[in-house]
Amino acid sequence: MNSPLDTVSPPSAPPPPRRGSAAWFWLIVVLLLAAGGGWFGWREWQHRQAEVRAAEADADQRLEALNQRLDTMRTNQEAQNRRLVQADNTNRVLRDELHGIGQRAALIEDSVSKLADPDRHGAQAMRLDETELLLTLGQQRLLIAGDLEGARRAYALAGGVLDGIDDPAYLSLRQTLLQESAALKELGIEPRVQAMAKLDALAQGLSLPAATPAQAAAAEAPWWKRAFGVLIDVQPRDRSIATHPDDRAAALAGLQLEITLARAAAERRDVEGYRAALKRAEAWVLRLSPPSPAQQRQLAQLRELAALPLSLSVPTLGTTLQQLRQLRTAG
Template identity: 85%
Template sequence: MSEPFDTVSTPPSASPAPRRGSNAWLWLLIVLLIAGGGGWYGWREWQHRQIREREAAADADQRLEALDQRVDTLRTNQEAQNRRIVQADSTNRVLRDELHGIGQRAALIEDSVSKLADPDRHGAQAMRLDETELLLTLGQQRLLIAGDLEGARRAYALAGGVLDGIDDPAYLSLRQTLLQETAALKELGIEPRMQAMAKLDALAQTLTLPEETAKQAAPAPAPWWQRAFGSLIETQPVDRTVASHPSDRAAALAGLQLEISLARAAAERRDVAGYRVALKRAERWVQRLSAPSPAQQRQLAALRELAALPLSLSVPTLGTTLQQLRQLRTAH
């Protein structure tokens, strides 16, 4: 009976438990190793992926920057091309205008050459007629605009010399007209404006009358009351406007000289109205400076004579030679 109990013992049955525990730890260790390896591999792959993304972003930034530089370069090149196109357009426009001008000048030269080569026109005669027309125009303009009578006479004399070299009988009447107009210019004498200015300058030197002249002009015995109170009271007519005080006389003389200067300036620019108004005011200053007397009347008459002088030339035949020359050239 004891043997069966001996055969069934606890030690043999307790030996497999440690084996199952060791296997579990082994499996746990393997799982941990696998998980750690997988984590390490995943972390490594994630690092590589981050590096690749950063490299791709950097590459994209470099490409974008290079693209911006290319765009800027293209934009700069386009602006330079636009400037070149505008400059070329301006140059072409200038060249086109110059070419047009050259064409016009060539046409004018061709027309002039054809006119000079015309047997009915005679080149030398045409040049002499052109010179005559130019001289007549200059003489007329110098006389009308500048009032240069001597210059007009010289221009007409030169035109007569040039016209004498033309032997065409069709211009005989033109030479006769030129001689008549030249003779009319010689008969004018002094240019009216210069003559008026010279007379004004001469009158300005003598256009003063001392106050004593008016007092000595009509001496008369003084009445008793003037002899008695003459040293205390000085009387004069109420309608008398003669300046007696030195300051008044100085102001009147200054006003007289100013009016003469204004009249001279008006004569210089051929202002007839201003010239006559200034001389009219000068008459009042003369009456202010002196009492009525023969000398005052002579000076007033001189002022009125100056005011009646013309300031411009009056030549009825002026320009007839030029007009006739142009009519003859048009007819031929």
């Protein structure tokens, strides 16, 4: 019979440790460390990118501020230049006004010295009539006849007559006469005379051109071609240059005639007729010579002559006469 001790089985041994759980644990730890490192690196990269963007934004702001400063400096510089130009114009006006004040002071001094003269008893009305007549003659000689020298002499005589008037009421009139006389003295040669002189020089410089190679070849042609070449002349349809001596002589005569007509139009101040005659003269030049630098120079000379004015432009002409009549009417 077995004892109870015999029926009790011996205690079982503990199970061996599981290696797979430790490996998974360390794998999870490594993954966590890698995820943490990646997250930390990503945060650091984002931080650096934010710093780079902030630096770029700061650089853009500084560049924009610098451009604004440059624009402001340019604006200030332009404003300074405008102020300098305005100051220069103001100084010029002030100089002119000062010069006018000096002239007026000299005229006042002259009038006061004449007023202090006990012997000043002249026919003022007669002097004013003579002044008005001289001013009218000077203006008409310049406008009608284009006589610039005659107008200058008339104004000089009017100034001498007006100097004999002691009335201070005509002080501004004397100053106006001085300014108008100065404007006439500044004028150069009368435009109509200059245009006619250039036309005369152009007409004297014209001459028949030398024989062309075609004419020389015609001179050496056979007798039958020389005999019948006068009656029949075969040329291309698009040729407009005169090659025959008779044609060239007629074209040169037509050119001389147009220049003469232009001179006559300039003498009577007919601007339309003057320019029309020179335009027709250009056609005769094209008829006389083939395209060449000499032809272009001659055409340019004709166009330059056509652009010349035929009348003087004096904006202040007649100002003294008008002021004199107003003063006499008011008096």
